[in-house]
Amino acid sequence: MTPWYVLTVPMARKTGSHSDITGPKVREAAMRLFTEHGYAAVSMRQIAADVGVQAGALYLYTPNKQTLLFTLLFEQMQGAVEAMKAADLKGPPEAQLEQFVRAHLRFHMGGESGSFIPYTELRNLTPANYEKVEVMRRIYETALEDIVAAGARSGVFAVEDSKLTTLVLISILNGVLAWYRPGGRVKLDTVEAHYVDIIGKAVRPARVDVPAE
Amino acid sequence: MTPWYVLTVPMARKTGSHSDITGPKVREAAMRLFTEHGYAAVSMRQIAADVGVQAGALYLYTPNKQTLLFTLLFEQMQGAVEAMKAADLKGPPEAQLEQFVRAHLRFHMGGESGSFIPYTELRNLTPANYEKVEVMRRIYETALEDIVAAGARSGVFAVEDSKLTTLVLISILNGVLAWYRPGGRVKLDTVEAHYVDIIGKAVRPARVDVPAE
């Protein structure tokens, strides 16, 4: 029997807690915190606190912190590729580019979660993990490059270097998370329209000014 | 004995004096490492090792790690504002925009150091330090916004929301460091030409297709 003067503060498991609930919670918390503060600046204890659990419990859902980041990044990249394939790009390059832009923005900005981990965090992956994510990224960016190259060939795009232009387009598309906040002043539809407009114009030949008479 | 009225400016050690060597070295190492790996992922010991001293010696040149980041970011932002003012923007909005784009890219990508700390690292500043850097950033971005707004007013730019467009332009400009590497395949001049072209087209009205006869 524990004497009255010993403070026994028991408690281990919360009633009603299940892995089906905590698992996703861990992933969401990690995603949000990594996005906001960066991988290196976020501790496992912070993630745990956000979930409402002790740090040790996280290891029921991930073997370690690195794998947590890897899984999130890989699945995100995989999701982007799938979203792009599901968009079923067709028609002339101009139309395909518009579809790609819309699919990209909707996938990356559309979820209720509203956040996705910037590609800057790729630098925090081990080389082996980086390589796996890179494979997915290559597939994704090659799809865009093919559209750009096709447009350049047919002449509807004024593009000298398809590879360079693709890099710039990707950086423009991803740059959206430098300023866009879901629920903010600007609606997603507006963003989409803006980027379709800007990227379309950027890639097409310049306007020919009609000389004044 | 030196008379009281003579200002004795203590001379820096000449041979063997390292403070005027180590000082800049610390800043360069910190800048490079923060840029490459991010503030949180870089330890003072790593910076020291890069410089070639022990960690304790760094504190002769900075009161702490936070101040090191703050100083670098603040001076960088200050430099951008000065570079923009030195560019002496004039002429019609189109010309001013081109000058701004060129000045921005040359300042941020041009140095031999070749690196600059991405604005993402602003999140690692204390609120007080963040506010100081933010003041500079506001000056810089307002200058761009004024150009965009002037162009929109005069009708040379097809821009609905000057504030939104400015944000997008800034993100496009900064996006360059997602892929550009000094000394890489693409030369700075090419990048400059590309961005002047893309941003110019993005902001001007769309091309009016001449119907085929």
Added chain:
DNA sequence: GCTTGAACTGAACGAGCGTTCAGATCAGGA
């Protein structure tokens, strides 16, 4: 040659890190 002081070392500090694990808890099957 001696003194001075700037530049730096090397060892230490408490705090926090990622990770492990024995033990506590409790829903649900037997």
Added chain:
DNA sequence: TCCTGATCTGAACGCTCGTTCAGTTCAAGC
């Protein structure tokens, strides 16, 4: 009702972190 196993706690582990500081080094100035 009891047992089992999934779920989680709480306390540790060795390590690295930012930072401090007494002591060492040595060129410069007298």
